[in-house]
Amino acid sequence: MARIKRFFQDVYKNKTWLLMVLPGVVWFLLFSYLPMFGTVIAFKNFQFHPDGFFASVINSEWVGFENFEFLFSTDDAFIITRNTILYNLVFIILGLILAVATAIILNEITNKKMAKVYQTGMLFPHFLSWVIVSYFVFTFLSVDRGMLNNIFQWFGMEKVSWYSEPEYWPFILVFMSMWKGIGYGSIVYLAAIVGIDRNYYEAAMIDGASKWQQIRHITIPMITPLIVILTILNIGKIFNSDFGLFYQVPLDSGSLYPVTNVIDTYVYRGLMTMGEVSMSTAAGLYQSVVGFILVILTNYIVTRINKDYALF
Amino acid sequence: MLKPAVPSKKVPKAVKKKNYNPHQLGKKANAILNTMLAVFAFSCVFPFLYVIIISLTDESVLEKNGFSLLPETWSFEAYQFLWAIKSQLLQSYMITIAVTVLGTIISVFTIAFYAYAISRPQFKFRKQFTFFAFFTMLFNGGLVPFYIVATQVLHLRDTIWALILPMAVNAFYILIMRTFFQRSVPESILESARIDGASELRIYFQIVLPLSLPGLATIALFSTLGYWNDWFNALLFIDNPALVPLQSLLMKIENTLEFIRQNTLLTGSVKGIMQSVPKDAAKMAMVVIATLPIAVSYPFFQRYFIQGLTIGGVKE
Amino acid sequence: MKKIFLVLFSCLLLLSGVLAGCSSNESEAGGKDGEEVKLTWYMIGTPQKDMNKVMEEVNKYTKKKINTTIDLKMIDWGDYDKKMQVVIASGEPYDIAFTASWANNYVLNARKGAFKELDQLMDEHGKELKGALDPAFLEGAKIDGKLYAVPTNKEVGQQGVYVFNKRLVDKYKFDIQSIKSFEDLEPMLQTIKEKESGIQPMTTFTPHAPFDYILDDKMPFAVPLEGENKIVNVYETDEMKQNLDTLHKYYKAGYIKSDAATSKEPWALDVENWFVRKELYQPYAENIWSRNAGYELVVQPMHESPITFNNSVTGSMQAISATSKNPERAMEFLNLLNTDEYLRNLMDKGIEGEHYEKLDNGRIKDLPARKNYTVPSFALGNQFILDLYEEDSDDKWEKFEEFNNQSDDAPTLGFYFDPKPVRTEIAAISNVTSEFAQALLTGSVNPDEYLPKFNKKLKEAGLDKALDEMNKQYEEWKKKQ
Known part of the structure; x- marks a missing residue:
């Protein structure tokens, strides 16, 4: 009883804070938590029932882990898992380095007007959807009309049929992902860098610290919490991938599958003929659970190193 | 070259x-x-x-x-070609702008409130609520239950809210904002106000928000982009042509092309569609008019954004 | 810490209770004793400007006739599948939906219980409709002996034809009648390639293959039209090998677009950049195509007589939802739509005097406003009661019936495979197929090298198990026939 009483006292004492989180909590409950009950269909053979979704869920038979099997059953399963993880690792590491570097440079260069222009320019790709980006890539890589092959011919080199030669694609995909994401990523870091108290830098300059030392000893440590959080979050999505990047940019070309097939595209292609709600839910759940475990692990490690940086 | x-x-x-x-x-x-x-x-x-x-x-x-x-x-x-469908385009522009403006305001407010609360050490349940938000980033119930909530619980179908509410909150932005608040709004600044007896809400509006303009501007920018580029919610919830946003006009063309590609056998019967699919140039024109407004307005928007950053930068 | 989760959890439970309540209580039942009913109808096609105008007229008429109004929701081609998957899975109440082998998949949805069984409903509320339909449709569309959607009365069989650009055929005096096989095209393609720049000798298509496909025309499962009556892997047959070899030869010679495997080129008819293409025929189709193209076309059949496949009898249908509160009315409406000439023509071409006009001889002609109302005729309903255009031949519908009578039944007509026992394998095979089939079927890769690889990967993906299951189901089905 006493504990319950104390709980309510706590609630009362924190009422302003609770009021602040209330709108968000309501939203999360409605749009995120409530729909999570739907996940049970990952373990069922989903059959429709005339009385609506709930009746359908209740009346469908349990099948255990059968809906997950297609993710593990073939040799392709290994390839897609490998591709997904490797690409994401590269995206996380390279994306982090490039975004932080760009943000620091934007903050440091002397001509602020130009910095603004660059920043505007770099955010541009973020406005374009992958479909449009894929058109653009196509204008470069098209076999007979592409800009690259035209240049190659100009120099008397062999034409490359880009869309059927897998060896180039890991680079193309990484490049495109960076190209589209860096402007956006650097903004977050820039906002944090600009937010750093100027006094730190002044003190450092009085001590004769070089720019490089300032960056190393002030800027980077000050944005480390943000870096850690964003990285932990990205690790949580390591089994997910940007469908547009892996499906639309390579134009769904079969010969590129060994390097472009990732879990999301595999699920999409596998279920196209059957439209199985249960199996796609199962795939989503698999991605979430792995991501969740990884995040908890990383967060635990971060906690051991420095408690302040932990996500929760 | x-x-x-x-x-x-x-x-x-x-x-x-x-x-x-x-x-x-x-x-x-x-x-x-x-x-x-x-x-x-x-x-x-x-x-x-x-x-x-x-x-x-x-x-x-x-x-x-x-x-x-x-x-x-x-x-x-x-x-x-686009001039021929100008009434639809104009209508879609209005919808997109309305959704973007309203949506950005709603989402910045909700996100900032939530993020601020979980960034304060005084809030006893901050860890729980951080986790509560974070958890939603990884797990989702899938499309169908989401659709049911929106249509059958909230009755959003064919309303402008169907384009706004589903994207109003984003745990990712909340966590970014939380870090921002933790770094840029140190407790020491707030202490004196607390001693003067100001309520937490007043502190929030009068001290915290002005100090946090860079962060708020970042979040606002992200949600503006999100709303402007969204088409999927329109696909799910909007049947009324008067409520279709700009991006979904564009995506409809793309989806139709992809549909044709995957249904090669159909050629005979889909003759009707082919005629309605715009050619390359028209498609690109569509991209231009769907992207240009936000692209050219962004530099103006960015002025405030940069201002926000600078104001944040010169603070005490 | 634990408590707050407990509290939250109970909130959730409460909310889900609300949710459950909402979803089951919402209904617009009624209409049992002839009260007015509003039916929701999901239809594929680009939404039209004058839709509301036309639907007002439709509703006036249907209200008078069967005291029913229609809320027509047109969903664009590429969006329809995605939207209907969600609508159906969410159990949302609606009444009628377009379904076919190629959109809002008829067989899958029927198997999963999304549609109402119609046999009895049709006997009670759709007698005229049943009489108007070619029986081949009704028989062919039955899944395990039950009908789940009302087929559209149109051509029942599929007849692949080569379509040629007549200008070029005349220019080089090609004898297209002599073309009996895919290989016969070669000299013509060669001439075009050499002499006509800016013209692609052939559009991206796969030649006629003598197979009756089980799932779709890329997946490896099919029954050969000649030979042993069982399901085989088409990619191991000689006929397929020969086709692929020819395709690759044509590709290397530059007759096929060099990026055919990845191209989204729709080969629109009104762009004159091709010489030969493949289409599915119906009587007098060349006239319609020529009209759409704006230049003359000629056709040459790819095979003897039309064949009635599962895909062709389920090519265009209207299903009544299992969640419909007024299935009887829905059936009455479909009955009216498919048998009432006024209603059918109204829905097809819009309002007389505004979108089209009737000429003195009973023929019709489009008016300029028609461009504000163009709906996919073949997807809406009975073709045989449509008014004829000025330039149509008198015997158009007779020719259709003749065409239908000539059609031969495919071996698996009426057999619908249930993938449930092997869905893991099908998912894997589907992936392997999309990796190889597109490249092979456009001739882009050498079959000598890729076909063995493809077959090996199919085997690894569980092809044999899937084939065994299919043949088991097929044998059982054959016994019942």
Whole structure:
């Protein structure tokens, strides 16, 4: 009883804070938590029932882990898992380095007007959807009309049929992902860098610290919490991938599958003929659970190193 | 020639280049860094210019020569095609703008409130609520239950709210904002106000928000982009042509093309569709008019954004 | 810490209770004793400007006739599948939906219980409709002996034809009648390639293959039209090998677009950039195509007589939802739509005097406003009661019936495979197929090298198990026939 009483006292004492989180909590409950009950269909053979979704869920038979099997059953399963993880690792590491570097440079260069222009320019790709980006890539890589092959011919080199030669694609995909994401990523870091108290830098300059030392000893440590959080979050999505990047940019070309097939595209292609709600839910759940475990692990490690940086 | 789409890893190395300049960035380093950023920024804008050129290229030239930077024949035909559907375009513009503005306001408020609360050590349940938000980033119930909540619990179908509410909150932004609040709004600043007896809400509006403009501007920018580019919610919830946003007009064309590609056997019976699918130039024109407004308004928007950043920067 | 989760959890439970309540209580039942009913109808096609105008007229008429109004929701081609998957899975109440082998998949949805069984409903509320339909449709569309959607009365069989650009055929005096096989095209393609720049000798298509496909025309499962009556892997047959070899030869010679495997080129008819293409025929189709193209076309059949496949009898249908509160009315409406000439023509071409006009001889002609109302005729309903255009031949519908009578039944007509026992394998095979089939079927890769690889990967993906299951189901089905 006493504990319950104390709980309510706590609630009362924190009422302003609770009021602040209330709108968000309501939203999360409605749009995120409530729909999570739907996940049970990952373990069922989903059959429709005339009385609506709930009746359908209740009346469908349990099948255990059968809906997950297609993710593990073939040799392709290994390839897609490998591709997904490797690409994401590269995206996380390279994306982090490039975004932080760009943000620091934007903050440091002397001509602020130009910095603004660059920043505007770099955010541009973020406005374009992958479909449009894929058109653009196509204008470069098209076999007979592409800009690259035209240049190659100009120099008397062999034409490359880009869309059927897998060896180039890991680079193309990484490049495109960076190209589209860096402007956006650097903004977050820039906002944090600009937010750093100027006094730190002044003190450092009085001590004769070089720019490089300032960056190393002030800027980077000050944005480390943000870096850690964003990285932990990205690790949580390591089994997910940007469908547009892996499906639309390579134009769904079969010969590129060994390097472009990732879990999301595999699920999409596998279920196209059957439209199985249960199996796609199962795939989503698999991605979430792995991501969740990884995040908890990383967060635990971060906690051991420095408690302040932990996500929760 | 223009920088082709080959991988380049030059950018990060540059950071090391400026070792020897103690105070200001040296002239040489500055020039190098400027050039690199300029090249990268140009490579980012270039596709868009290219898209504009294609949209102004004569369709028969596209058919014959493919894409080129300097087309043989220029043509405004693609935009004439769009002029023919101007009433729909105008209506869609209105919807997109309304959704973007309203949505951004709602989402910035909700996110900032939530993030601020979980950034304060005084809030006893901050860890729980952080986790509560974070958990939603990884697990979702899938499309169907989400659709049911929106249509059968909230009755959002065919209302403008169907385009706004589903994207109003984002745990990712909340966590970014939380970090921002933790770093930029230190407790020491708030202590004195608390001693003066100001309520937490008053502190929030009068001290915290003005201090947090860079963060708020970042979140606002992200949600503006999110709303402007969204088409999926419209696909799910909007049947009324008067409520269709701009991006979904564009995506409809794409989806139809993909549909044709996957249903090659159908050619006989889908003749009707083929005629309604715009040609390349028209498609690019569509991209231009769907992207241009936000692209040109962003620099203005960015002024405030930069201002926000600077105000945040010179604070005590 | 634990408590707050407990509290939250109970909130959730409460909310889900609300949710459950909402979803089951919402209904617009009624209409049992002839009260007015509003039916929701999901239809594929680009939404039209004058839709509301036309639907007002439709509703006036249907209200008078069967005291029913229609809320027509047109969903664009590419969006329809995605939207209907969600609508159906969410159990949302609606009444009628377009379904076919190629959109809002008829067999899958029927198997999963999304649609109402119609046999009895049709006997009670759709007698005229049943009489108007070619029996081949009704028989062919039955899944395990039950009908789940009302087929559209149109051509029942599929007849692949080569379509040629007549200008070029005349220019080089080609004898297209002599073309009996895919290989016969070669000299013509060669001439076009050499002499006509800017013209692609052939559009991206796969030649006629003598197979009756089980799932779709890329997946490896099919029964050969000649030979042993069982399901085989088409990619191991000689006929397929020969086709692929020819395709690759044509590809290498430049007759096929060099990026055919990845191209989204729709080969629109009104762009004159091709010489030969493949289409599915119906009587007098060349006239319609020529009209759409704006230049003359000629056709030459790819095979003897039309064949009635599962895909062709389920090519265009209207299903009544299992969640419909007024299935009887829905059936009455479909009955009216498919048998009432006024209603059918109204829905097809819009309002007389505004979108089209009737000429003195009973023929019709489009008016300029028709461009504000163009709906996919073949997807809406009975073709045989449509008014004829000025330039149509008198015997158009007779020719259709003749065409239908000539059609031969495919071996698996009426057999619908249930993938449930092997869905893991099908998912894997589907992936392998999309990796190889597109490249092979456009001739882009050498079959000598890729076909063995493809077959090996199919085997690894569980092809044999899937084939065994299919043949088991097929044998059982054959016994019942």
